[in-house]
Amino acid sequence: MKKSILIGAILLLVAILVISFTKEKSIPDTSLLSADEISKKELLQNTKAIIYLSTTADQDIDNKGVSYGVFVQDDNSVQALPMKGLELGSIAVGKDQILLEDKNNINIISDNIKKFKMETPQYTGERTGYLSGKELFFSIYNSGFVEDGYSSDVRYGDSKGFNVDNIPYYIVASGTTENSVHILTQDFETNRFNLKEVTFAEELKINDITTVQSESTENMQVLAPILSDENYYYLILSTIINDTNETVSIYRINKETLEQETFEFIDYTNVDLTATIPYNYKNSATIHNNKLFYANGLGEIYSFNLDSTAVSKDFSLNKVSNSKVRHNEETYFKEGNLYVLRYSPDKKEHYFLESYSLEKGNLTDSIDIHGLDTIINESQNKKVYSYDLKILK
Amino acid sequence: MKKTILALSLTTTMLFSQASFASAGTHVDEILKLQPDISKRELLQDVRMIASNTGQTEQSIIEQIYTELKNDQEKGKEEKLARSDMSTYGGSGGTISVGSSTKGNFYYTPSQTAYLDHGHVGMYYSSTTIVESVPSAGVRTISTTARKVDSSGAMVKSVTTSTTNRNNAANWANTQVGQSYSYNFATNRSTSHTGAKNCSKLIWSAYKLNGSLDLDVDGGLGVYPRDVRDAKGTVLVRNI
Incomplete structure (x- = not known):
């Protein structure tokens, strides 16, 4: 009898193990959005933040790469819109509408969804944005060499339709203003960075602004988006001295005279440099109240006073880790606040969204996001990573 | 009879x-x-x-x-x-930026797709830019801040040869950007250096053509990412 029970228990255990290893992971239906549900659920009205998750390009090997636009609702639950994959894809926020993208499609979401199928697939994103002065969405991709040189393909348009064009350069940084996109291109032959402006009138135009006056770019990296105010462009570039030492500088370029100045910003000495890389270098800096703010990968927020050029370390994130290992952390600056998507193994929901006041340097709010952990960990035999965070309210 | x-x-x-x-x-x-x-x-x-x-x-x-x-x-x-903490289905993505290194060095990361844990390698075209061949995208360049890899088992290695060979190998690899990805690891030692290629073939060809180095630990007909990682003449720079 005992033997039969033992055999039965072993068989049951084996069956459970087989099922758990072979069963495809899945996200609960209640968290997944279909296109039809977008209007029924008043999605955008109830959304406080959006997170973009995607598989890496190589996981599209079976044409089954996935991405999700994850809408964090007012009640802290999530609704995820599944799409095709796009590594380093991102979200653009327009007037009462947002742009979500995948390798084949542009989706404009307002109280409904308009999908634009694009002819050429893209596998690596660079920057997505909205030019409020032109009421125009754009998305730039790192597409690679074509027959006559490098191509960063561009999709741009609005809810009526999208055009495609290309920027014939490899882009290392970009930034958006009301009417144009600034790009920093890298010339590997001359080892120089070039600042250019991209405008979208009848057609896409690229205007040279200047070449950045620096020593060879061979050991330099870009840590932030290109920022600008009325008088200057600002670049945050670092020079890697060796494996543990690095100097981060602000390059300020006068818009009218193109005169350039360099200001020492942060000096890393005997530090694991990989850990200092921002959570997301596309969303790591902003200008607010005459100060430039920069959030590094150690959770430290530095500022640069635009008048006095004084530099200071303003504050650090609460209970921040100095590990180089990331868990889909994201930053986003909006209206004097820094929003941070964070992860804690000790919290039940693991992922939480904090907001900090830039002026006071203190934590002003923290919410636990219900269901994001499931979406990140339960994608069908694929692994998704976060690539963007946007705050709507 | x-x-x-x-x-x-x-x-x-x-x-x-x-x-x-x-x-x-x-x-x-x-x-x-x-x-x-x-x-x-x-x-x-x-x-x-x-x-x-x-x-x-x-x-x-x-x-x-x-x-x-x-x-x-x-x-x-x-x-x-x-390494129990290695992700099951992470492709070659991960949780740590590869970080900077010297031109001509390469990184290795474990990489698990739906059917095979084959690993992945990419090369430093400059100290802050990677050139690599990935499924779907083909040969691409990507910044070292954007490229994240697995937190367990990933590493940066250098190739023991002259700086000229390292620079030339990296420059050659960059000329391959835009080529499509090849799924054929099995016989990639004998396929053409130009044209479609996978990640290990890109680095193997780069050094085969620039320094006559054979970055393949066991020879044979195919060069796999782990073959490049373990090849004679490669030295660990750092674990990622």
């Missing part, structure tokens, strides 16, 4: 050759299971070409390919068991 002997010998030969084909056929099926993204026709074409270039039989080529693939698969399984 002669007729009987001839008939017997013919029958025996046919039986043996059928048995051999059956064995080779099984291995072909096994190879295709391990590399489902190449077609049977492509595989057999490559096998025929290698056989005609080397004088070996097609069957022995197929067996070599199978053995190499199985060895690589076993190595992947062992490494995964040794």
Whole structure:
């Protein structure tokens, strides 16, 4: 009898193990959005933040790469819109509408969804944005060499339709203003960075602004988006001295005279440099109240006073880790606040969204996001990573 | 009598050759299971070409390919068991930026796709730019801040050769940006240096053409990411 029970228990255990290893992971239906549900659920009205998750390009090997636009609702639950994959894809926020993208499609979401199928697939994103002065969405991709040189393909348009064009350069940084996109291109032959402006009138135009006056770019990296105010462009570039030492500088370029100045910003000495890389270098800096703010990968927020050029370390994130290992952390600056998507193994929901006041340097709010952990960990035999965070309210 | 002997010998030969084909056929099926993204026709074409270039039989080529693939698969399984925190289905993505390194160095990361833990390698085109071949995208450049890899088992290695060779190898790899991805690891040592290629072929060709180095730990017909990682003449710079 005992033997039969033992055999039965072993068989049951084996069956459970087989099922758990072979069963495809899945996200609960209640968290997944279909296109039809977008209007029924008043999605955008109830959304406080959006997170973009995607598989890496190589996981599209079976044409089954996935991405999700994850809408964090007012009640802290999530609704995820599944799409095709796009590594380093991102979200653009327009007037009462947002742009979500995948390798084949542009989706404009307002109280409904308009999908634009694009002819050429893209596998690596660079920057997505909205030019409020032109009421125009754009998305730039790192597409690679074509027959006559490098191509960063561009999709741009609005809810009526999208055009495609290309920027014939490899882009290392970009930034958006009301009417144009600034790009920093890298010339590997001359080892120089070039600042250019991209405008979208009848057609896409690229205007040279200047070449950045620096020593060879061979050991330099870009840590932030290109920022600008009325008088200057600002670049945050670092020079890697060796494996543990690095100097981060602000390059300020006068818009009218193109005169350039360099200001020492942060000096890393005997530090694991990989850990200092921002959570997301596309969303790591902003200008607010005459100060430039920069959030590094150690959770430290530095500022640069635009008048006095004084530099200071303003504050650090609460209970921040100095590990180089990331868990889909994201930053986003909006209206004097820094929003941070964070992860804690000790919290039940693991992922939480904090907001900090830039002026006071203190934590002003923290919410636990219900269901994001499931979406990140339960994608069908694929692994998704976060690539963007946007705050709507 | 002669007729009987001839008939017997013919029958025996046919039986043996059928048995051999059956064995080779099984291995072909096994190879295709391990590399489902190449077609049977492509595989057999490559096998025929290698056989005609080397004088070996097609069957022995197929067996070599199978053995190499199985060895690589076993190595992947062992490494995964040794590192329980390695992601199950992460592709070559991960949680740590690869960080900067010297031009010509390369990084290795464990990489698990739906059917095989084959690893992945990419090369530093500059200290802050990676050139790599990834499925779907093909050969691309990407900044070291944007490229994240697995938190367990990833590493940066250098190649012991002159700075000129390292620079030339990296420059050559960059000229391949835009080429499509090749799913064929099994016979990639004998495929063309130009044209579609996978991640290990990109680095192997770069140093084969610039310094005559053979970054493949076990030779054979295919060069896999772990073969490049473990190749003679490569030195660990840092664990990522």
